[in-house]
Structures are given as C-alpha cells and as structure tokens.
Amino acid sequence: MNRTQDEFVAARKPAWDELDTLLARKHLLHKLPPASISRAASLYREICSDLMRARTAGYTSDVLDLLDSLAARTCSAMYSAPPYRLAGLWELVSTGFPASVRRNARFMALAAALFILPGLVGYAGALRSRGFAIQIMSEPMVAQMEKSYSEFGHGRGDGADSMMASFYVYNNVGIAFRCFATGILFGLGSMFFLVYNGLTIGVVAGAVSAAGSGRNLFTFIAGHGAFELTAIVISGAAGMAMGYALINTGQRTRWDSLRAQSGDLFRMIMGAALMLLVAAFIEGFWSPSSILAPVKWGVAVLLHLLVLAYLLFAGRARGGTP
Amino acid sequence: MQLDNTVEVETPEHVRFRFHAAGPTRRAWAYLIDLLVRAGILLVVEIVLVLATGQHLTSGKAIMSSGTLLSLFLLEWVYFVAFEAAWNGTTPGKRALRLRVVKAGGYPLSFMDAVLRNLLRTADFLPVGYLLGLLAMTWDGRFARLGDRAAGTMVVIEDPVRVAAAITLDPPATAAEIAAFPHRIALPLPEREAMELLLRRRDLSPARRLELAEILAPVVERRLGVKSVDPVRFLALVYYLAVGGAVSVGKSAAGGLP
Numbered sequence: 001m002n003r004t005q006d007e008f009v010a011a012r013k014p015a016w017d018e019l020d021t022l023l024a025r026k027h028l029l030h031k032l033p034p035a036s037i038s039r040a041a042s043l044y045r046e047i048c049s050d051l052m053r054a055r056t057a058g059y060t061s062d063v064l065d066l067l068d069s070l071a072a073r074t075c076s077a078m079y080s081a082p083p084y085r086l087a088g089l090w091e092l093v094s095t096g097f098p099a100s101v102r103r104n105a106r107f108m109a110l111a112a113a114l115f116i117l118p119g120l121v122g123y124a125g126a127l128r129s130r131g132f133a134i135q136i137m138s139e140p141m142v143a144q145m146e147k148s149y150s151e152f153g154h155g156r157g158d159g160a161d162s163m164m165a166s167f168y169v170y171n172n173v174g175i176a177f178r179c180f181a182t183g184i185l186f187g188l189g190s191m192f193f194l195v196y197n198g199l200t201i202g203v204v205a206g207a208v209s210a211a212g213s214g215r216n217l218f219t220f221i222a223g224h225g226a227f228e229l230t231a232i233v234i235s236g237a238a239g240m241a242m243g244y245a246l247i248n249t250g251q252r253t254r255w256d257s258l259r260a261q262s263g264d265l266f267r268m269i270m271g272a273a274l275m276l277l278v279a280a281f282i283e284g285f286w287s288p289s290s291i292l293a294p295v296k297w298g299v300a301v302l303l304h305l306l307v308l309a310y311l312l313f314a315g316r317a318r319g320g321t322p
Numbered sequence: 323m324q325l326d327n328t329v330e331v332e333t334p335e336h337v338r339f340r341f342h343a344a345g346p347t348r349r350a351w352a353y354l355i356d357l358l359v360r361a362g363i364l365l366v367v368e369i370v371l372v373l374a375t376g377q378h379l380t381s382g383k384a385i386m387s388s389g390t391l392l393s394l395f396l397l398e399w400v401y402f403v404a405f406e407a408a409w410n411g412t413t414p415g416k417r418a419l420r421l422r423v424v425k426a427g428g429y430p431l432s433f434m435d436a437v438l439r440n441l442l443r444t445a446d447f448l449p450v451g452y453l454l455g456l457l458a459m460t461w462d463g464r465f466a467r468l469g470d471r472a473a474g475t476m477v478v479i480e481d482p483v484r485v486a487a488a489i490t491l492d493p494p495a496t497a498a499e500i501a502a503f504p505h506r507i508a509l510p511l512p513e514r515e516a517m518e519l520l521l522r523r524r525d526l527s528p529a530r531r532l533e534l535a536e537i538l539a540p541v542v543e544r545r546l547g548v549k550s551v552d553p554v555r556f557l558a559l560v561y562y563l564a565v566g567g568a569v570s571v572g573k574s575a576a577g578g579l580p
Contacts, residue, residue: 255474
C-alpha cells in the first residue's frame with residue numbers, strides 16, 4: 001500500500017508518542033509494570049518496521065530522524081548495561097585483579113626492570129656525586145629532600161598527616177593513571193614514566209643517603225613502598241600491555257586487538273588505584289610516625305610478603321572459572 | 323541524505339538505525355561547561371573550608387588542606403567517570419549540549435568503558451589542549467578520540483526531533499483546479515525535496531514562504547505547462563497530485579497535523 005508521508009505520520013504518530021512517553025518515564029524500563037514492558041517491546045518492533053517503511057518510501061529526514069532516535073533510545077533502554085554491584089568490587093579485589101596481573105607477567109617483569117634499573121643507576125650516581133643528582137633534579141629540590149629527611153622520625157603532628165595522605169592520593173594515583181594512559185602511544189609513554197619515576201626516586205634516595213640520612217629515608221618508604229611502588233609498576237605494565245596490543249594485533253584490527261585486552265587493563269589499573277589508596281593511608285599515618293625503626297622494618301617485611309603473596313596466589317583456585 | 327556524521331548500527335535483531343556522531347566543536351563546548359562546573363565545585367569547597375577552619379586563603383593552609391587535595395583528585399579523575407557511569411553516558415556539560423556516550427553498537431556504556439575512555443583523556447590531551455584527541459577524531463568516521471576507540475564508545479547527539487507539519491490544502495482542491503493538470507505528473511527528486519522544505523517548515527513566515535515559492539513555481543509551471551495564481555497553493559497541489567494522488571487531497575488537508 002502506498003501512503004503519502006502525511007497519511008503515514010498521522011496514522012502512526014500515536015504509537016510513536018506512546019513509546020516516547022514510556023521512555024521518558026523517570027523509572028528505568030525494567031522497573032515499569034510488566035504490561036508496560038511488553039507494550040514497549042511490541043512498540044519497538046512496530047517502530048523498527050515503520051523506520052524501514054519510511055526509509056524505503058523516501059520520506060523526509062525529520063520523520064527518519066524521529067524514528068531513528070526513538071529506535072536508538074528504545075534499544076539502549078532494552079539492552080541496558082550490567083548494573084553496578086558491590087560484589088563486583090569484591091570480585092575485582094579477590095580474583096580479577098591479581099589474575100590479570102599474573103596473565104601479564106611478562107609486562108610486569110619488563111615494567112619492574114624499567115623501574116628498578118634506572119632507580120639503581122640514579123641511586124649509585126647520586127651517592128657518588130652531588131653533581132649527578134642536580135643534573136636529574138633541580139638543586140633546590142635536592143637540598144630540600146636532604147633537609148627534610150635529616151630531621152625525620154618525630155611524626156608530623158598538627159593535622160598534617162591527613163593532609164599528606166590526601167596529597168599522596170592526589171599525586172600518586174595521578175602518576176599511576178598517567179603512566180597507564182600514555183601507554184596508548186605504543187607503550188612509549190608508560191616506559192618513559194617508569195624510567196623517569198624510577199630514576200627520580202633513585203636519585204632522591206642516593207642524595208639523601210650521601211647526606212647521611214639514608215636510614216631515615218628507607219625506614220620511611222619501606223612500609224608503604226610495598227603498595228606504592230608495586231602499584232606504579234602495575235600501572236606501567238598495564239600501559240605497556242595496551243601499547244603492545246596495538247602492535248601485535250594477531251588476526252584483529254589494531255583497535256579490536258586493544259579492546260580484547262580491555263578487561264585486563266581495566267582490572268589492573270583499578271587494582272593499582274586501590275593499592276595506591278592503601279599506600280597513601282600508610283604513607284600519611286604510619287610511615288612518618290615516631291614508632292621505633294625495628295618495628296617499622298618488621299611491618300614493612302610483612303607488608304611486602306603480603307603484597308607478593310596476594311599478587312601471586314589470590315584467586316588462583318577460582319581462576320579457572322569466570 | 324546521508325550526512326557525514328551519521329553512523330548506522332545494526333542490532334542482533336537486524337534492526338538498523340542511525341545515530342548522529344558529535345563533532346569536536348560541540349564536544350569542546352560540553353567540556354568547557356564541565357570545566358566551569360568543576361571550577362564552581364572547587365570554589366564552593368574552598369569557601370566552605372575557609373569558613374569552617376577560619377584560615378585565610380592567603381595563608382596557603384586552606385589551599386593545601388586535605389579537603390582541597392581530595393576535591394582536586396575527585397574533580398580531575400572521578401568526575402567524568404562517576405557522571406558517565408551514573409547518568410548513562412552523560413555529564414552536566416554533555417546534558418547541556420544534548421550529547422551522550424554510547425557503545426559503538428548503540429548500547430549503554432558500562433562502568434569499565436567509562437573508566438577507560440576517561441583515563442585515556444590524559445593521552446588525548448597530549449601534547450597540549452587535546453591535540454592528539456582532535457587528530458584521532460579527524461581520522462575516524464565516528465569522531466572517536468583515543469579513549470573512545472580503546473573503550474569502543476562514541477559520543478552521539480540527542481537533539482529532540484519534531485515531525486514537520488503536514489502539507490495542507492485549505493480550502494480543498496476543486497475539480498477545476500485538478501482538471502488543469504496533466505493526468506500523470508512526474509516530480510523529480512530535487513523539486514520534491516525543495517517543495518517539502520518550503521511547504522512543511524513551521525518556522526517560515528508566510529511572506530518568506532511565498533518568496534521561496536515564487537522561485538520554484540515558475541520552474542514547475544514551465545515544465546507542466548500550467549499557469550498558477552498563488553505559487554504556494556500551486557506547489558501544494560502539484561505535490562499532492564504527484565505524490566499523494568488526487569483522492570487524498572481533501573482528507574489529508576482536513577486531517578493535517580497540528
């Protein structure tokens with residue numbers, strides 16, 4: 001049957017308006033009464049055939065646009081995204097994150113090397129000559145570091161702990177996210193940030209040690225370092241995994257190859273962010289406290305073992321099942 | 323009709339429909355609004371902090387407080403993710419510009435997609451001012467920046483659509499009027515589209531409609547060999563005789579859409 005556009009619109013407009021009001025409800029589609037849901041489903045099918053008819057008949061673009069947008073809105077209401085559950089967070093922490101880290105063990109090893117080796121170079125160099133240190137960092141920065149660690153170990157007091165914890169959240173999570181995100185440049189950005197951060201930390205440690213406050217510094221970082229430095233390495237590894245997926249694509253297109261990895265990347269970066277939150281807490285409240293050094297070292301060893309065991313073994317038993 | 327920014331998706335039920343992908347300018351405006359919203363939130367936080375602690379901003383203590391630092395963290399890294407995840411792909415800025423992030427297949431985006439596309443803002447921002455993101459957008463039919471490609475998402479426009487008014491003949495065509503035309507009228511597509519444009523649009527003033535009809539009517543008159551009195555009515559008649567047939571003239575004219 002050939003109908004003019006105006007007849008078609010006049011005949012079908014009530015159905016379109018009905019669907020429009022169903023979609024415009026404040027409640028999500030699946031929270032509506034069953035009758036409304038099945039009505040929406042049947043209207044959706046009608047609208048889809050209206051759309052085909054209108055397209056074939058060559059009706060004007062406003063009619064096509066209206067039907068396109070109605071169909072799109074209904075489709076997105078019917079296929080809604082998986083809901084957010086607290087259980088999802090637990091799944092991430094208990095299995096997903098450590099399993100993803102283990103799956104990317106090669107990148108973990110590479111990231112650790114790119115972080116630790118420049119750190120050792122920086123440490124050795126800054127320990128031998130101050131000139132090396134101020135080549136990497138500015139002189140006032142080095143002097144400030146030397147000074148701040150020379151008078152250490154008495155706590156901060158005065159509400160500074162919570163301020164510093166917040167600073168570590170802001171600063172360190174930012175570093176980890178940047179380290180990950182720049183991995184999209186075929187992994188180069190992540191490599192740069194790993195080397196740069198490793199080198200800087202090494203130089204600080206070397207310069208402070210050369211100034212005679214090495215014990216203070218290592219006692220300070222030993223505790224939170226287990227979480228913080230590991231998380232930076234994980235984010236760098238995730239970044240490199242992302243870059244590598246763009247290079248070694250297998251039988252996929254470049255971006256499909258990346259998207260095939262996106263679950264692992266997501267779990268690794270979210271896990272790293274959670275670890276950095278823990279680290280910020282330790283670094284803000286525990287690390288600077290005036291607790292005796294042997295106690296801090298004992299706790300630090302425990303924390304390192306904890307992180308290592310977590311990443312190596314957590315979720316292994318259930319690793320086979322999704 | 324196929325415009326540059328239309329993206330066709332096909333659902334599992336083999337239904338095809340089209341989105342309009344949003345270009346860089348519109349998204350930049352949305353980003354600017356979000357930037358202002360974030361700046362506004364920070365300002366409110368600072369004012370509350372100053373009032374609550376009694377410290378002056380100039381002392382620097384309020385600036386370097388945990389409240390400020392946590393706000394900065396939330397605004398820089400969590401703002402976009404939280405809004406896009408909670409508001410089904412929109413943020414205040416995107417709502418203002420009627421934009422929405424959806425999966426490339428037209429589905430709503432998941433939390434994971436929101437995280438990936440927003441973390442990769444950092445890479446899109448490089449080297450300065452989202453230059454890399456802009457380059458990536460020009461490379462892609464869906465204007466996807468790097469974050470969009472990694473997450474498999476696109477930003478679409480959701481402008482409200484109104485169906486244009488029906489073409490009316492008031493009063494209905496008389497037998498004499500119809501008799502003046504040939505039995506079959508062929509209407510080439512460009513002419514039909516021009517007629518649709520000037521007869522359906524609501525926002526044309528009668529004077530402007532007449533002005534446009536006076537350009538188009540002589541072309542049709544010459545081809546059909548029919549003289550017209552009122553160019554607008556003449557074109558409406560031609561449209562009906564060619565597209566709808568003479569029978570439907572009176573009925574449709576009476577039952578025209580409001």
